[in-house]
Amino acid sequence: MNIVLFSEKEYIESNVVRLRSRRFKHITQIHRVKVGDQLAVGQLGSLRGTGEVLRLSESFVDLKVTLTDSAPVALPCQLILALPRPPVLKRILISATSLGVKKIFLIQTNRVEKSFWQSSALKPDILKTQLILGLEQSKDTVLPEVYMRKRFKPFVEDELPNLIRKSKGFVAHPQEAQPCPKEFPVPLTLVIGPEGGFIPFEIDKLTACGFNVIHAGCRIFRVETAVPFFLSRIPIS
Template sequence: MNIILVEHHEITADTITLRDRRAEHISRILKSRPGDLLRAGIIDGPMGSAQVLAVARREVTIRLDCRQEPPAKAATALILAIPRPIMLKRVLAQAAAMGVQRIMLINARRVEKSFFHSSQLSPAGIRAALLQGLEQAGDTRLPEVTLHPRFRPFIEDQLPPPRPNGPLRLLAHPTKKPVEMATASLRQSETGPDDPLPAGNLRGAAPAAVPARRQMLAIGPEGGWVDFEINCFAKQGFTPFSWGPRILRVDTAVPVLLALAEAL
């Protein structure tokens, strides 16, 4: 936990009394004492510091001084076929830690139907995973998360059509020629604003200002995309994108491919 995050409603005259895992972290892990300064931030708001006022066995009182803007968000939006629930928790935390601003969780042929009934896909489960990522990275802004249980309606109706000056669209799929096709597409494309996407049923914070260059990266399930899905993405302007022929686990593929996409 590299930043103490608090909710707006918890603040009373810039003072907060914590009685949960944050208090335990401050007292037992950081071993803070009255007068110590900690890195802190308001969820979906500014960040700064918190002065420890009092430390008891199960509660800690702090005073906030948050006036700084959080780090800029990444330029890549993530389209992710829903992985196993235990892996989804890690992936969401990693994506939030890497500054992803928008995450679209979608269905695919090789996604098990039972995944959609997991508590990890509840608003509370998603939010908890995202907060862990923000605490790791020292950020305050929650990514926007939307859930799309039907693949074809998402691709054909909800995903904006490709535009000549729109975002670079990348489809993660193992190939023998990593990133070459995607790099060529990047050179040929023109800079333009991101395509707007309709609000979903798991909306987080409103997106913050980001650089004009935008990208969409689609990562499939561990079994990979089927040919039908690859063709659907291709019709929507997605270019095959890979780091090589090796097949990675989703929780490894997401940070690796996000880093490659940002490097492009």
């Protein structure tokens, strides 16, 4: 937890927030604060700053917050991911969020097991937990939006053309591809397939939609490796 995040509704006074449970435990047991100590804090969807420990009880901590700094710059990339296995999804949501992605589409493809859509990892609360962990890691305050699209064809035909209209589209795929650029043009829409890859029909649909097919050399990566690998090549203004 490199930043302590709170939401607007946790204010108990105009500049005091009261934190319980996970954050309370972390602040008292890991940071081991005393009254008067200062912590890096941020208000979800808003500014960052410092929080001074005002009161410590057995179940909550009150922080007097002073918010002065804007959130870090977002990564100029929307990420479209074939829905990964649930434990991998959790890690990738943390990773992509910490990297600064603000729009994530989880989509069905031929090689995505349909049962993955039933996973509790996709429940809004559990999903949000991963996003918060990602923000806490990289001192960010702005939650990504996560969209789920359980049908590939309607998504690619009806929604994707509009989504990529103002960005450059790339899809990572090892066959019949160009080398990944050292630096992507931005804004970027990046598509990463499932373990086992896309089927030719899916690549055809994506290229017809304007996507460039790129590879990372002759190696094939796990999705959780591919995400930071490709996102590393996005310039930040």
